[in-house]
Amino acid sequence: MRFNLIDTVLEQSPDRIVAIKQVSLAEEYLADHFPTFPVLPGVLMVETMVQAARILLSDRGDTRLVLGEIKGLKFGSFVRPGETLAVDVTVTGSEDGTYQCRGKGRVLRHGRDGPDETAVSGRFTMRPIRRALPSS
Amino acid sequence: MPESAVLTQDEILEKTREILMEALVLDADEIKPDSSLTADLQAESIDFLDIVFRLEKTFSTEAKPFKIEPGELFPDNLLENPEWVQEGKLTDAGMDMLKERMPHVDFSAFDQDRNVDKVAANITVASLVTFIDRKLSA
Amino acid sequence: MRWMWIDQIVELVPGQRMVAIKNVSLAEEHLHDHFAADGELDALPVYPASLLIEGMAQTAGILVGAARDFKEKVILAKIMRAVLDCDVFPGQTIRYEASIENLDTAGAATKGVVSRTEAASGQWDLIGHIDLLFSHADQAMSGVDVPEHNFVFGENLKIILQSAGLSAAVGAKH
Numbered sequence: 001m002r003f004n005l006i007d008t009v010l011e012q013s014p015d016r017i018v019a020i021k022q023v024s025l026a027e028e029y030l031a032d033h034f035p036t037f038p039v040l041p042g043v044l045m046v047e048t049m050v051q052a053a054r055i056l057l058s059d060r061g062d063t064r065l066v067l068g069e070i071k072g073l074k075f076g077s078f079v080r081p082g083e084t085l086a087v088d089v090t091v092t093g094s095e096d097g098t099y100q101c102r103g104k105g106r107v108l109r110h111g112r113d114g115p116d117e118t119a120v121s122g123r124f125t126m127r128p129i130r131r132a133l134p135s136s
Numbered sequence: 137m138p139e140s141a142v143l144t145q146d147e148i149l150e151k152t153r154e155i156l157m158e159a160l161v162l163d164a165d166e167i168k169p170d171s172s173l174t175a176d177l178q179a180e181s182i183d184f185l186d187i188v189f190r191l192e193k194t195f196s197t198e199a200k201p202f203k204i205e206p207g208e209l210f211p212d213n214l215l216e217n218p219e220w221v222q223e224g225k226l227t228d229a230g231m232d233m234l235k236e237r238m239p240h241v242d243f244s245a246f247d248q249d250r251n252v253d254k255v256a257a258n259i260t261v262a263s264l265v266t267f268i269d270r271k272l273s274a
Numbered sequence: 275m276r277w278m279w280i281d282q283i284v285e286l287v288p289g290q291r292m293v294a295i296k297n298v299s300l301a302e303e304h305l306h307d308h309f310a311a312d313g314e315l316d317a318l319p320v321y322p323a324s325l326l327i328e329g330m331a332q333t334a335g336i337l338v339g340a341a342r343d344f345k346e347k348v349i350l351a352k353i354m355r356a357v358l359d360c361d362v363f364p365g366q367t368i369r370y371e372a373s374i375e376n377l378d379t380a381g382a383a384t385k386g387v388v389s390r391t392e393a394a395s396g397q398w399d400l401i402g403h404i405d406l407l408f409s410h411a412d413q414a415m416s417g418v419d420v421p422e423h424n425f426v427f428g429e430n431l432k433i434i435l436q437s438a439g440l441s442a443a444v445g446a447k448h
Contacts, residue, residue, distance in 0.1 A: 002303070032278065042331075042350050043327050046327070050323070067358070069356065070355065070356040071354075072353075072354065072355075075349075129318070129320055131363070133401065134360070
């Protein structure tokens with residue numbers, strides 16, 4: 001599968017980014033997740049937030065930060081083909097090239113009544129790529 | 137601590153606070169005895185499952201497992217019983233049921249409101265401590 | 275492509291523990307985007323952490339599902355904690371070890387560790403741990419529109435279990 005999940009960046013400021021990922025039946029993995037009930041996998045919601053954070057943090061030097069840690073990340077509503085995941089990620093702190101982030105993803109449903117719902121929310125940390133375990 | 141020693145309410149509060157810090161990703165000072173789990177601490181139903189599992193693990197001993205049955209901490213499927221809920225509000229029978237099934241929660245203020253969506257908001261950190269204390273002493 | 279992020283189940287103690295492995299190969303298309311060459315930077319294929327978490331979720335999810343004969347719709351509801359101390363690269367193999375911490379009608383909590391090895395080195399390094407919370411969709415998610423049939427454990431799973439020689443161990447009654 002192609003692995004660039006961000007379709008459009010809607011807003012960006014030094015500490016915050018809002019971006020969307022469209023979900024479409026054209027995406028092959030949906031055939032397996034799940035047959036007869038295609039939904040965006042929860043980890044791809046996480047990956048969307050991670051990629052948004054990577055774009056946000058690329059101005060600070062390292063353009064290839066990766067996910068290092070997650071805390072208390074919850075999944076809510078499903079995101080179905082034809083719907084859009086809108087992620088909102090904020091950098092809350094940084095320490096030695098590692099960045100703490102808080103993210104939330106809402107489901108946007110076009111042409112349908114009802115409030116947008118939360119698909120994912122939680123905290124995560126971005127860090128540089130590590131080839132080996134830190135020695136200590 | 138010997139397994140037969142009874143925990144004080146303060147000790148229960150401390151262990152409960154640690155559990156809530158982990159489950160809800162909060163700092164210690166954000167968790168007060170009168171904090172509502174849902175209204176103040178933003179706990180959702182999946183967090184309740186997380187909290188129940190952690191409580192079971194923390195308060196179980198070899199001699200006495202601490203098992204919380206489904207619906208024991210918070211009654212499930214409230215909406216499905218028309219005796220208890222009519223048009224989104226708790227009936228008198230419903231209020232009696234809540235007080236009986238959840239003696240650890242103070243529903244006196246809720247009596248004016250009775251909105252079924254707001255039942256969970258009445259569960260505070262203090263009512264969790266009371267629930268644990270009662271169960272440990274039973 | 276298939277949404278299957280484990281290759282083999284190597285050990286299963288029903289109701290308790292499961293170990294699975296995943297080979298990481300340059301043949302995987304997504305590694306060519308993660309990361310592609312960019313300006314002065316060469317391409318740098320690194321296994322995405324999100325897919326590593328999915329591997330653990332599939333390992334733990336099958337373990338939890340098997341504990342109730344695959345009758346429940348086991349859905350990943352919360353990543354309680356995930357820590358990855360270093361990354362994984364093509365040519366390496368990942369090992370997921372998951373165990374059930376708690377299981378009841380509403381769902382299950384699992385603990386897991388992730389290890390990594392270079393092919394033919396024979397040495398595994400512990401590189402992370404991932405603790406997950408699953409809900410049994412029908413029991414715990416009232417109000418969410420979920421199909422009646424078990425869409426979580428379907429034909430694909432049977433194939434993976436059969437190829438692992440584990441259909442008998444997990445009953446394969448579904």
